[in-house]
Amino acid sequence: MEGKACHAQIIYVGLQTDVLTSNMLINMYAKCGLVDCARKVFDKMPERSLVSWNTMIGSLAQNGEEQEALTLFIGMQREGTTCSEFTVSSVLCACAAKCAMFECKQLHAFAIKAATDLNVFVGTALLRWYVQNELYEEALVLFHKAQMMGLEQNQFTISSTICACAGLAALIEGNQVHAVLRKTGLGSNIYVASSLIDMYAKCGCIGEAYIVFHSMEERSIVFWNAMISGFARHAHSLEVMILFEKMQQMSMYPNEVTYIAVLSACSHMGLVEKGQKYFNLMIKEHSLSPNVLHYSCMVDIFGRAGQIHEAYEMIKNMPFHATASIWGSLLSSCRVYGNLELAEVAAKQLFVLEPNNAGNHILLSNVYAANKKWEEVAKSRKLLKESEVKKERGKSWIEIKDKVHSFMVGERNHPKIAEIYSKLDHLVEELEKLDYKAETAHDLHYVEEGRKQELLRHHSEKLALTFGLMCLPSNAPIRIMKNLRICGDCHSFMKLASSFTGREIIVRDTNRFHHFRNGCCSCGDFW
DNA sequence: TTAGGGTTAG
Numbered sequence: 001m002e003g004k005a006c007h008a009q010i011i012y013v014g015l016q017t018d019v020l021t022s023n024m025l026i027n028m029y030a031k032c033g034l035v036d037c038a039r040k041v042f043d044k045m046p047e048r049s050l051v052s053w054n055t056m057i058g059s060l061a062q063n064g065e066e067q068e069a070l071t072l073f074i075g076m077q078r079e080g081t082t083c084s085e086f087t088v089s090s091v092l093c094a095c096a097a098k099c100a101m102f103e104c105k106q107l108h109a110f111a112i113k114a115a116t117d118l119n120v121f122v123g124t125a126l127l128r129w130y131v132q133n134e135l136y137e138e139a140l141v142l143f144h145k146a147q148m149m150g151l152e153q154n155q156f157t158i159s160s161t162i163c164a165c166a167g168l169a170a171l172i173e174g175n176q177v178h179a180v181l182r183k184t185g186l187g188s189n190i191y192v193a194s195s196l197i198d199m200y201a202k203c204g205c206i207g208e209a210y211i212v213f214h215s216m217e218e219r220s221i222v223f224w225n226a227m228i229s230g231f232a233r234h235a236h237s238l239e240v241m242i243l244f245e246k247m248q249q250m251s252m253y254p255n256e257v258t259y260i261a262v263l264s265a266c267s268h269m270g271l272v273e274k275g276q277k278y279f280n281l282m283i284k285e286h287s288l289s290p291n292v293l294h295y296s297c298m299v300d301i302f303g304r305a306g307q308i309h310e311a312y313e314m315i316k317n318m319p320f321h322a323t324a325s326i327w328g329s330l331l332s333s334c335r336v337y338g339n340l341e342l343a344e345v346a347a348k349q350l351f352v353l354e355p356n357n358a359g360n361h362i363l364l365s366n367v368y369a370a371n372k373k374w375e376e377v378a379k380s381r382k383l384l385k386e387s388e389v390k391k392e393r394g395k396s397w398i399e400i401k402d403k404v405h406s407f408m409v410g411e412r413n414h415p416k417i418a419e420i421y422s423k424l425d426h427l428v429e430e431l432e433k434l435d436y437k438a439e440t441a442h443d444l445h446y447v448e449e450g451r452k453q454e455l456l457r458h459h460s461e462k463l464a465l466t467f468g469l470m471c472l473p474s475n476a477p478i479r480i481m482k483n484l485r486i487c488g489d490c491h492s493f494m495k496l497a498s499s500f501t502g503r504e505i506i507v508r509d510t511n512r513f514h515h516f517r518n519g520c521c522s523c524g525d526f527w
Numbered sequence: 528t529t530a531g532g533g534t535t536a537g
Contacts, residue, residue, distance in 0.1 A: 023528045030529095055529045062531085086530055093531070124532055131533090159533040194534035225535040232537095260536045267537070296537045325537070511537075 023051050030059030054086040057094075066094035070103060085119035092122065096129035104129050120152055127160045131167070139164035140173060153180065155189040162192065166199035169481050169508060172399050174199045190218050194226045201230025204479045204506040204513055219250070225257045232265040234513045235523050240265040241274075256288055263297035267304055268512060270526045275301040292320045299326050303333025304526070308342055324353040328360065335366050343367040358384060358391035396460035396482045400471045407463040410455070416467070421458075424466040428457060431496045439489040456489050461507060465497060477504040485509045486527075495519050 029038035042056045060069035073091045095104040111117040130139035143161045165174035181187035200209035213227040224247045231239040259282045266275035295318040302311035327349045334343035347364040365380035397406040438453040468478035486509045499519030507514045515522035
């Protein structure tokens with residue numbers, strides 16, 4: 001109100017035409033959240049300076065009016081006003097919030113042309129934009145470029161970069177950033193430390209994540225959640241529960257994110273009663289309203305444990321429309337337990353919600369096959385073949401030195417592919433001596449048995465494993481990332497391979513880790 | 528007279 005009174009006084013004495021005063025007024029209104037008042041002052045200005053434009057664009061960007069900020073920026077260009085690093089960083093923030101990829105890419109080029117890309121504000125906004133839009137590789141390229149040019153790194157650029165490494169599960173890159181932290185001391189920042197825990201957990205190094213967790217005295221809720229989510233991702237349910245208790249002893253109370261981690265740990269381990277206990281605790285003890293993700297966890301908990309009807313009841317009674325992910329979880333459970341009736345219910349919903357997801361058709365045909373409904377299997381396969389729907393191809397990747405090696409199922413292009421196949425054949429022979437038999441039961445391609453076995457043998461994670469065995473030192477764990485869920489055959493194969501080679505093998509599939517050691521998997525064969 | 532930012536989610 002003081003500002004408004006002051007504005008009235010300025011108008012009274014006739015100072016409103018002064019550019020400097022108007023700029024200050026725009027700024028004052030924007031800081032008070034009165035962006036409309038700021039805009040009125042801006043619109044009435046007979047002439048505007050660069051600062052007027054910058055202040056107005058920045059105000060709009062910060063007050064959630066991103067589209068208007070972009071429109072004004074275009075207007076500024078049309079008027080021929082040269083922009084500065086202030087303009088570029090504000091407009092970049094607006095683009096990142098809007099996820100306007102095209103504008104952002106144009107703006108990046110614009111920033112380079114206007115020689116503003118070396119400005120720390122501009123660089124930070126660019127990095128943030130890339131990470132927010134999951135363009136992690138671009139983010140890392142930018143970070144390396146900044147490093148080569150000797151530009152300043154700060155806690156903001158570093159936490160975004162670590163987030164990019166986490167998104168790519170790029171451990172070697174992540175380790176390099178960690179080394180920068182050790183030199184600069186930026187690792188003691190709570191945001192940086194939280195993203196570091198997340199990065200190590202997502203790269204399969206849960207022990208490293210815990211070392212970071214243990215080293216910090218300051219602990220925020222996000223920091224606790226990052227560690228608990230990491231343990232959940234690795235199916236270390238006991239550690240999840242211990243930390244859940246410990247945080248409360250230290251007067252830090254769980255929030256919605258904590259409960260998602262706790263419930264997902266229960267689902268990965270088949271802990272139905274514990275899951276129900278936590279779900280009730282969340283509502284009654286901590287007064288939190290479960291969101292669609294919590295319900296999704298509960299459907300998963302019941303479904304994975306074979307309580308398909310309870311899972312379906314949960315869906316029917318929840319206060320939200322079920323998402324594709326929830327119906328997908330039910331359909332997967334139906335496949336595992338051969339429940340045809342509910343598989344058809346789930347599939348019907350999924351075909352509407354995800355018409356382009358071939359996996360749903362395949363799951364349904366698997367349930368038909370498990371129930372020996374061969375006519376329906378054929379119909380379902382025909383439908384899939386006729387539609388435009390394509391199944392996502394299996395892909396695995398592994399980091400060796402500073403390079404990511406990627407393998408598709410039946411890979412032909414890798415430079416060492418001949419040697420890989422030959423070594424893999426040899427490994428299969430050795431494992432067959434330990435009673436390994438290719439499990440083709442769930443692989444329902446209409447192909448003859450020999451060909452089925454060949455397809456299974458060339459699953460991408462087996463190729464990545466073989467390449468890891470060829471290239472990595474004998475004591476190094478082999479970390480493999482995969483874009484789909486690991487199949488039953490590869491799971492058995494990895495267990496035997498860990499025993500035969502004496503190696504630790506870590507496989508991350510769509511949303512969790514499997515640690516294979518001495519012939520066993522951390523998931524206890526429940527996933 | 529003008530700038531902001533980063534972390535956790537079945």
